[in-house]
Amino acid sequence: MAFDFxxxxxxxxxxxxxxxxxxLLTLLAAAGGIVLAVxxxxxxxxxxxxxxxxxxxxxxxxxxxxxxxxIFWFFFLVPLLIGRPVGGFYSALIAFTLFEAxxxxxxxxxxxxxxxxxxxxxxxxxGLTYGQTMRFIVLPQAFRNMTPVLLTQGIVxxxxxxxxFVVALRDFMTATTIVARNEGRLIEMYLFAAAVYFVICFxxxxxxxxxxxxxxx
Amino acid sequence: MQYNxxxxxxxxxxxxxWLISGVGWTIAVASAAWVIAFTLGSxxxxxxxxxxxxxxxxxxAYVELLRNVPLLVQLFIWYFVVPELLPDDWGRWVKRDxxxxxxxxxxxGLGFYTASRVAEQVRSGIESISRGQSMAGYASGLTTLQLxxxxxxxxxxxxxxxxxxxxxxxxxxxxxxxxxxxxLELTAQSRxxxxxxxxxxxAFTAATVMYVVITLTVxxxxxxxxxxxxxxxxxxxxx
Numbered sequence: 001m002a003f004d005f006x007x008x009x010x011x012x013x014x015x016x017x018x019x020x021x022x023x024l025l026t027l028l029a030a031a032g033g034i035v036l037a038v039x040x041x042x043x044x045x046x047x048x049x050x051x052x053x054x055x056x057x058x059x060x061x062x063x064x065x066x067x068x069x070x071i072f073w074f075f076f077l078v079p080l081l082i083g084r085p086v087g088g089f090y091s092a093l094i095a096f097t098l099f100e101a102x103x104x105x106x107x108x109x110x111x112x113x114x115x116x117x118x119x120x121x122x123x124x125x126x127g128l129t130y131g132q133t134m135r136f137i138v139l140p141q142a143f144r145n146m147t148p149v150l151l152t153q154g155i156v157x158x159x160x161x162x163x164x165f166v167v168a169l170r171d172f173m174t175a176t177t178i179v180a181r182n183e184g185r186l187i188e189m190y191l192f193a194a195a196v197y198f199v200i201c202f203x204x205x206x207x208x209x210x211x212x213x214x215x216x217x
Numbered sequence: 218m219q220y221n222x223x224x225x226x227x228x229x230x231x232x233x234x235w236l237i238s239g240v241g242w243t244i245a246v247a248s249a250a251w252v253i254a255f256t257l258g259s260x261x262x263x264x265x266x267x268x269x270x271x272x273x274x275x276x277x278a279y280v281e282l283l284r285n286v287p288l289l290v291q292l293f294i295w296y297f298v299v300p301e302l303l304p305d306d307w308g309r310w311v312k313r314d315x316x317x318x319x320x321x322x323x324x325x326g327l328g329f330y331t332a333s334r335v336a337e338q339v340r341s342g343i344e345s346i347s348r349g350q351s352m353a354g355y356a357s358g359l360t361t362l363q364l365x366x367x368x369x370x371x372x373x374x375x376x377x378x379x380x381x382x383x384x385x386x387x388x389x390x391x392x393x394x395x396x397x398x399x400x401l402e403l404t405a406q407s408r409x410x411x412x413x414x415x416x417x418x419x420a421f422t423a424a425t426v427m428y429v430v431i432t433l434t435v436x437x438x439x440x441x442x443x444x445x446x447x448x449x450x451x452x453x454x455x456x
Contacts, residue, residue, distance in 0.1 A: 064386070064432035066393035069404045069424055076417040080220065159287040166397060173289060186297040194286045194294060201285035 004185060008192050011179045018175025019196070025089075025171065026158045029096035033157075034150070036097065037104035042134065044109055055105070062102035068166055071095045075167050088169040100157055107153060111146035112138060148212045155204045159197065172196070226416045227423050239406030240427055246323050246392040246402060251385060253328025258335025263365060265340045276336065283333035288326070288394055295326040296398045323395035331388050338380045342373035375446040382439040389431050403427055 008015070043055040062070070074095035079085045115138050123133035143150075162173040170178075173193065180189035226232055264276035283291070296319075300311040315321055346369055354364040396405035407424035411417040 061429070064390075064429050065425060066390040066404060066428065068393045068396070069407070069421065069428065072404065072408055072411075073421050073425075076411065076421065080417075155285075159285075162287040162289045163394075165289060173287070177293075186293075187301050190290065190293050190298050194290050197287055197290055198282065198285045202281060205281075205285065 003188055005188050005192075007179065007183045007185045007188060011183075014179065015172065015175050018170055018172040021089075021169075022158065022161045022171040022173075025093060025096060025161045025164070026154065028093055029100055029161075030154050030157055032093070032097035033100035033104050034108075036101035037108050038139070040101060040105035041108040041112055044105070045112060059102045059105055062099055065099075067095075067099055067160055067163055070099045071163060071167060074098075088164070088167055092164050092167070092169055096157070096161070100153070103153060103156075104150065107146055107149050108142065111142035111149075114145050115141045144215070148208050148215065151208045151211070152205065155201050155208075158204075159201060162197070220418065222418070223414075223416055224419050226410070226414050227419050232410050232414065232420075235401075235406040235410060236403070236423055236427070239401060239403035239424070242320075242395075242400055242402040243389065243392050243404075243431070246320065246327065246395050246400060247389045249324040250327035250331060250392065251388050253324065254331035254335050254384070254388065255381075257329065257332035259339050261332060261336035262339025263343070263370075265336065266343045268361065280333045280336050283330055284337075288330050288391060289397060291330055292323065292326040292394055292398055296322045319395070319399040322398060323392070323400050327388065327391055327395070331384060331391070334384055334387070335381065338377045338384065339373065341380075342377035343369050345376055346372055372448065375448050378439070378443045378446050382436065382443070385439065386432055386435055389435070390428070 040055045040058060043051040044059075046052060071092060074091045075088065078091040078094060119137055119141070120133055123137045128136070161171055164171050165173045165177065168174055176189050176193040180186045183189075227236065261276045261279055264272045265280070267273060300308050302308075303311060311318075350368055350372075351364060354368045359367065392402060393404040395402055396408075401409070403424050407420040410420035414420070
């Protein structure tokens, strides 16, 4: 059997475009997911039973669903709700944002709970409101504690973006498959895809480990 | 929003049959993969804590490799690449005679991937046991094998029941990736019904409900296990 890794060089620009889309989707979904997750976590910890229940139901619901099913849901729903096709990217972005928020909110909730109660009490005692206590005292410390875990979840999210393959949105995985099938080079292309994902995710997790070491000190 | 509701479609043949067979395949893929994941994951997890440097190195490489490549890529490699790289006779056998090729590949791919995650839980379970226990074991003349068999593993496996529960739930969700290599499990069937009938709401709702039921059932079952396995005096760690 003859390998031909030249096919990778010939299609590099096309593959790079796919990789750019994977990164863009990861960044936007992580940003949107974290914002939504902070709201969910604050609802959960608010002490209002109704808010806490809504938040818990949201989180448990999304955590019991496979991501692929969520992607299918929004590819079907979004055009129906808007009344016209909006392109796969926005459907995928909404699906990933809502799905990841469920996972991020559990991390953020743990992060908020890791800040000692004395800090909150001190905030109130100095006359800060709830919003100010959260904004200036609790959340900055919580985010500092949970940065490594949030980044790890970001790496997971980056791997998960490969699933947009199921709706043929042209991310890195789909681009790889298109080249693989057109050129009849499945072996080379899938090994290449594995190598690219591995290098990115492994360097990411090494960086997270270094951060953890720094924070632990 | 214009939409023609028709919940009855879910009870019509062949769609009802498709859903039921989808649930069956989801359970079949997930449970067979779990057997591989739990067995291999325990071995790899133990190997990561052994005194032997080579065993640790191989196990660490396994975990890092499988955790840092997306499951989808791994499935494609098992399905499209591995049969080509095997020795000719084996490759021919895999391509021609392997029973249920899509199912088998999905089980192996999902099993090996989840093993890397189980291994991390097993390792952290073993590492959570204080070093004094190992020292006491060695001091009383146990071999390494006996130390793991009688001291470390009985505690470690009971401590990690909660995180293993969430891995077990994850394997059901991840079994949906089997659809990318042609296994008609639950998610695939719900999409197929959508394509045939355009009743996406009904089909995806049915699949969603079934996944929630699976999650609730597994959670209930595992909480029984957890209660039985709990070690008095240990604080249960959430998964």
